[in-house]
Each structure stands twice: as C-alpha cells, then as structure tokens.
Amino acid sequence: MLPDEGRYATVAWEMLATGDWLTPTLNGLPFFHKPPLFYWISGAAMALTGHTALAARAGSLVGAILGAFALYLFTVRWCGPVRARRALLVLLAQPLFFLGAQFANLDTLVAGCITATILCLAHTVLCFESQQDYSKTLLLSYLLAALGVLAKGLIGFVLPAMVILLWLVLRRRWRSLWMLISLPGLLLFLMVAAPWFVVMQQRFDGFLHYFFIVQHFQRFAAGGFNNVEPFWFYPAALAVCSLPCLLWIKKLPASSYWRSADQVLTDVRLLMGLTVICIVLFFSLPQSKLIGYIMPAVPALSWLMADLSLELMGSERARRWWRISVLCSAFMALVVVGALTVNQKYSARSLGLALQQVRQNEPVYMLKEYVYDLPFYAQLKRPVKVADEWQKARQSHRDNWRTELLDAAAFNPVLAQATLLPVDAVRASLCQDSVAWLVGRSDAEKDFPFLAQAEQVAVSHGQVLWRISAQKTEALECKVAGSH
Known part of the structure; x- marks a missing residue:
C-alpha cells in the first residue's frame, strides 16, 4: 500500500539485493529518514523465506509479537493469568493493532520495542521493591531500549524513560529510580545502539546532523510537513479505533478504580494509565500527525479496557456484551484488511x-x-x-x-x-x-x-x-x- 509499505519494503529489498546491510538506500541513494532495524528484519526474512509481501512485513510482525507477549508475560507475573489472557485477547482484536501488525512500516516495530521496554523496566522495579532478583531484567530493559532506538530513533528510549520516571515520581519510589541507573546497562545500550550511527557518520559526513537535528528535532518542532492535524486528533482517533471495547472504560475516572486493595494491581493500573497519557500527549504536540505514531499507546489502553471489563463481570448480560464487543472489534479489523486486499488501487x-x-x-x-x-x-x-x-x-x-x-x-x-x-x-x-x-x-x-x-x-x-x-x-x- 503506497506510499509507506512500498517505501520501506523497497529499502529492505535493496539491502538484500545489493548485499550492503549497513546503508539503507532508496533507489540506490542513502536513505536516512529512519534507522535500519526494520530493514534488517524484513530483508533477512526475504533472504530466508523468499521474496514475498509477508516477508517484507516481517519487521511489523516481530514488533507486534514482541509487544503482545511482553504485555501478556508482565500481566501473568503481576496480575494473574485471567487478566493476562483477557488483555492479550482485547489487544489482538483491536483494529489498529491488527492492521499495524501486518502493515510494512516502522510504527508497530517501535511500538513493540517501547511497550516491551516500559514493561521490562516496570517488572525490574516491582522485583526490586519485593526484594527479588532483578539484575537480568534490568539489562534486558537497556537492550530493548537500544533496539527501540534502532527501530525509529530517540523515542525508543525517551518515551519509556518518560513513562517510568513519572510512574516512580507519582509513587515516590526514589530508591527504585536510582536502582534503574546501571553502568553495565548503559554500556550494553551503547554497544547495541551506537555502532550503526558511528559507521554512518564515518561513511557520510553530515549524517548525524541530518538524522538527529533535521529528522528528529526539526520535524517535531516544525509545522511545515504533511498531515497537519489539530491537538485533539490522537485522542479522537484512538477512541474511534478502540470501539466498541472502549465502552468498558466508563468507570475509569472513578477514584475507587485507582485504589485497589491489591497494591501491585494499583501500581500496574497507574503504569498503564500513564503510558497512554504520556504517549498521546507527546505525539499530540507536533502539528504533523500520522495515525501509526499512536501505536505504542494501544497495548496499555487494551490492558485498561480488559481490566475494567473484569470489574463489571457480575452478570451474564455483561459477559455476553464483552464477547460481542471483542468480536465486533475483530470483525472490523478483518473487514478493513479484506477491503484493502480486494481493492489494490494503492x-x-x-x-x-x-x-x-x-x-x-x-x-x-x-x-x-x-x-x-x-x-x-x-x-x-x-x-x-x-x-x-x-x-x-x-x-x-x-x-x-x-x-x-x-x-x-x-x-x-x-x-x-x-x-x-x-x-x-x-x-x-x-x-x-x-x-x-x-x-x-x-x-x-x-x-x-x-x-x-x-x-x-x-x-x-x-x-x-x-x-x-x-x-x-x-x-x-x-x-x-x-x-x-
């Protein structure tokens, strides 16, 4: 689907065709709008399984799987298997997530990395606070953040850091904040994320300025790019794309929801709420907006919808309505995919x-x-x-x-x-x-x-x-x- 899928699939194909796995190219010319992780994954998939559209979408599939199972495993560990299964089911039924998982661009890959990084950091904090071993998961958090940087740039660690920092500040867990600062973790982060940027700067003078200043800060601050939308665009789009499951969160503003007898559940609810708020606000600030940018908020919102639905499962009617709402979401996703498959004018x-x-x-x-x-x-x-x-x-x-x-x-x-x-x-x-x-x-x-x-x-x-x-x-x- 042009332009995005055609652009990113072709860059991955050119990597495979030329054998140059370091420099992304568009029509043979160095293309530095984005880092190379998506191209590496999709190019490798084409090398292993053949030149197919499914292989070209491998980067998005990997990101979706990473984000979905990070959400499931984290919830199993801290909130139990019932919430975990429900959260995973609601997430997979969301049209935005279902479409993003098979759409060849970078949004779902970086969303998966950001989701996994946030949840891994939160898992590390909760282990530390309950006096359990956390050393390996702390290093894994830094690794996931590095992959996020290679997926789409600075947001790979900026957004997780923002969410976790605010989460710890609101909970007043200062010792947990200092615990997350790890010299081995930082070295691992640099060993994974930095080499590609160093090599590109050595090959192409001005690369770092173009990648970070032009493609990050100027695009974020400027209003002259495409897709100019109002500030409320993302909240509205996220709400529409989450129907009808969104109807379950009508009790979200109630103070009782945020003060559970289970302190860990309360902490996790706060984490999910902050994730949605921080990501929506962050991407609402620039004038230029694309619907895929909001993908990192979808897993956390799906968790909240699933969690709130459990709070209302007191009657058979409510259970029936929950099944219908999830099926309706899945049906809408399938309809859109089917329509795009039949109509290939793009x-x-x-x-x-x-x-x-x-x-x-x-x-x-x-x-x-x-x-x-x-x-x-x-x-x-x-x-x-x-x-x-x-x-x-x-x-x-x-x-x-x-x-x-x-x-x-x-x-x-x-x-x-x-x-x-x-x-x-x-x-x-x-x-x-x-x-x-x-x-x-x-x-x-x-x-x-x-x-x-x-x-x-x-x-x-x-x-x-x-x-x-x-x-x-x-x-x-x-x-x-x-x-x-």
Whole structure:
C-alpha cells in the first residue's frame, strides 16, 4: 500500500539485493529518514523465506509479537493469568493493532520495542521493591531500549524513560529510580545502539546532523510537513479505533478504580494509565500527525479496557456484551484488511510484475513520479532513472518522494546526477540505450510526446508501463552517427 509499505519494503529489498546491510538506500541513494532495524528484519526474512509481501512485513510482525507477549508475560507475573489472557485477547482484536501488525512500516516495530521496554523496566522495579532478583531484567530493559532506538530513533528510549520516571515520581519510589541507573546497562545500550550511527557518520559526513537535528528535532518542532492535524486528533482517533471495547472504560475516572486493595494491581493500573497519557500527549504536540505514531499507546489502553471489563463481570448480560464487543472489534479489523486486499488501487503490483521481464542491461525510467513499490515487485537490482522538474522540487518543503530523493542525493551526488534527470534530458538518455522501460501517468505524453510511438506493456490505476527502442529514431529524434 503506497506510499509507506512500498517505501520501506523497497529499502529492505535493496539491502538484500545489493548485499550492503549497513546503508539503507532508496533507489540506490542513502536513505536516512529512519534507522535500519526494520530493514534488517524484513530483508533477512526475504533472504530466508523468499521474496514475498509477508516477508517484507516481517519487521511489523516481530514488533507486534514482541509487544503482545511482553504485555501478556508482565500481566501473568503481576496480575494473574485471567487478566493476562483477557488483555492479550482485547489487544489482538483491536483494529489498529491488527492492521499495524501486518502493515510494512516502522510504527508497530517501535511500538513493540517501547511497550516491551516500559514493561521490562516496570517488572525490574516491582522485583526490586519485593526484594527479588532483578539484575537480568534490568539489562534486558537497556537492550530493548537500544533496539527501540534502532527501530525509529530517540523515542525508543525517551518515551519509556518518560513513562517510568513519572510512574516512580507519582509513587515516590526514589530508591527504585536510582536502582534503574546501571553502568553495565548503559554500556550494553551503547554497544547495541551506537555502532550503526558511528559507521554512518564515518561513511557520510553530515549524517548525524541530518538524522538527529533535521529528522528528529526539526520535524517535531516544525509545522511545515504533511498531515497537519489539530491537538485533539490522537485522542479522537484512538477512541474511534478502540470501539466498541472502549465502552468498558466508563468507570475509569472513578477514584475507587485507582485504589485497589491489591497494591501491585494499583501500581500496574497507574503504569498503564500513564503510558497512554504520556504517549498521546507527546505525539499530540507536533502539528504533523500520522495515525501509526499512536501505536505504542494501544497495548496499555487494551490492558485498561480488559481490566475494567473484569470489574463489571457480575452478570451474564455483561459477559455476553464483552464477547460481542471483542468480536465486533475483530470483525472490523478483518473487514478493513479484506477491503484493502480486494481493492489494490494503492499499489503498483501489476506493473511491477509486468516489469519483471526487463533484462539486466535495460534501464527503467519513472516519469514525474517515483513509484515506491515498483522496484520491490519487479525485483530490480539497480536504480531507476527518475525524470522530474528537480529545480522546482528543491523549492518545496512538503515531505514527499521528491524531498526524500533530493535529501538522499546529498549523500551520493554522483549517483544522483546519473539517476535524477531533468525532464528535457530523458530523450537524449533514451537514445543511449537499445531498449528502455518507462513508467508514468496515462497523461505523460503531454511532457514526453515520443511515448505515443512506444509500446504499452501494462496499464494499472492510471499508470502505464511502456517499452521503447532507440531504433525508433523518428519518435526519439536520436542523432544517428554520420547523419547531417
């Protein structure tokens, strides 16, 4: 599903195709919007199981499994198997979690890492406070935080630290706070998270500034990016996506809920509530918002919905309504997945499959649009040539495929010069090739008149795949050697 799935699946594919497992690339150009963990997982899955869409989504599946079972194991240990099973069932039935687990982008992977880190830190604290051994789980917490950084950057440890810090402050557990500061843990964190960043900075001057300053702080603070939404967007979206199970939390504001006779249960309820609040508030501050960003709040909210449903299980009617609400959530998730499976207008899969017949020495051109998933489906092993009005594109501040390719071009200007072509340079470039393939919108003939004499190989959702031969000098107006 374009653009996200096509982008991230193609970057993972390029890692596998080139054998360079360190530098993420988009159309051969260094792509540093995000760290590499998703690409490593999905690329490895494609290497092991074959070039399939399921393998391309492996990073999201791993994140979902990590988050779901972290929630289950933590709840079994501190709240009992009944709450654990119910929390897991409610989580798996949530449309947002169900869809995110099979959607090839980084949100579910980092959500799984953040959830597991928070719960592992909380488990460590509760073990310390009950005088049980906690040394191994403390190190595991630092490891999970490092994986979160490799999944999507600084939020991998910033959000868990924020939640746990506030949880301990509200509980006034100062000794527990100092216990979490671990020199071995910090060394483990740096050993896992830091090497990739160090190597990329050594390879590409300016990488750290671009990754942290531009892609983290400027994007968080600026309002000029895409998907500008109001402050209340995430609370509303999370509420809508959690129906009808959300109806169980009507007693959430009651003070009695937060003062259970079981102190551990009270502590866990506070942890889950703070997790939802901190994550929603954190991502509500920037003007630019995408629904997937809120994924780390879904496991904690699912736990609260499951826990509150147990508080109301006094009648057969309530038990029946609980089953219906969970089934309705699962049904809605399945309906959305089914609809997207049937309607593939957001994918260039058919064009990509048709393009698999391209030979290794035959170039591929994309005309005034970079189709993210085309290299993945066509299994292209070298960059395509993208034709566009690049001078105009440099003046735009919108976050799109043009901006991504231009940002990447700064890290490899030599390759960028060969692959990012001005519109008026396409004809001359085609004349150098015996056979070439071109992809563009159906109205591309306005800017490229020679397409009228090219062979149409496939058409899909307004996009066309052409095959053209340089021997058609009448169409391309190529200069033939010896002619005047």
